[in-house]
Amino acid sequence: MLTRDEEIEKAIGVQPLETVSINPQRPLYNACRKMLESRARRMPLVDVDDETKRAMVVSVVTQYRILKFVAVNVSETQLLRKPLKHLKLGTYKNLETARMESQVFDVIHQLVNNSISSVPILNSDGRLLRCQCSSTANGRRCCHQCV
Numbered sequence: 001m002l003t004r005d006e007e008i009e010k011a012i013g014v015q016p017l018e019t020v021s022i023n024p025q026r027p028l029y030n031a032c033r034k035m036l037e038s039r040a041r042r043m044p045l046v047d048v049d050d051e052t053k054r055a056m057v058v059s060v061v062t063q064y065r066i067l068k069f070v071a072v073n074v075s076e077t078q079l080l081r082k083p084l085k086h087l088k089l090g091t092y093k094n095l096e097t098a099r100m101e102s103q104v105f106d107v108i109h110q111l112v113n114n115s116i117s118s119v120p121i122l123n124s125d126g127r128l129l130r131c132q133c134s135s136t137a138n139g140r141r142c143c144h145q146c147v
Contacts, residue, residue: 007014007098008108012112013110015059019040019044020034020035020040020043021043021045021046021048021057022034022036022044022045022046023046024045024046024047024058025047025058028066028069031043031061031066032066032147035063035066039115041062041063042060042061042062043056043060043061043062044059045057045058045060045061046058062143067146073122091116095120096110096114096116096119096120097119097120097121097122098110098120098121098122098132099117099121099122099123099124100121100123100129102121107119107121107131107132109133111132115136116134117132117133118131118132118133118134119132120132
């Protein structure tokens with residue numbers, strides 16, 4: 001049985017995501033760009049200890065924390081008030097879906113082959129039952145609220 005992320009990635013032929021980090025003195029914008037480029041969902045903040053001169057992780061920034069910060073602190077909300085579809089956020093064509101009868105392995109292949117983070121699970125009427133995210137596919141607790 002596959003239990004570790006590395007084992008699962010190797011078994012299905014996927015390159016593991018690179019580990020990226022950033023210094024806590026760098027701007028939030030730089031952290032966001034680095035996370036986008038690497039497709040990381042979380043990123044360690046690494047600083048150098050003054051005494052030992054060694055790199056050390058002082059915190060971890062997550063997508064959730066960044067979104068929370070923006071929602072609470074950004075006053076320029078004109079774009080944030082537009083409908084998601086008008087902003088072209090999300091997928092509206094060729095949406096990957098699965099049924100409750102789908103094999104878990106097939107859903108994992110959908111996630112990997114299409115570089116997506118979740119697959120909506122539909123019933124026979126096409127109604128959303130839940131969402132299978134890449135985190136729960138490998139046994140971890142999901143990092144966001146799935147239906």
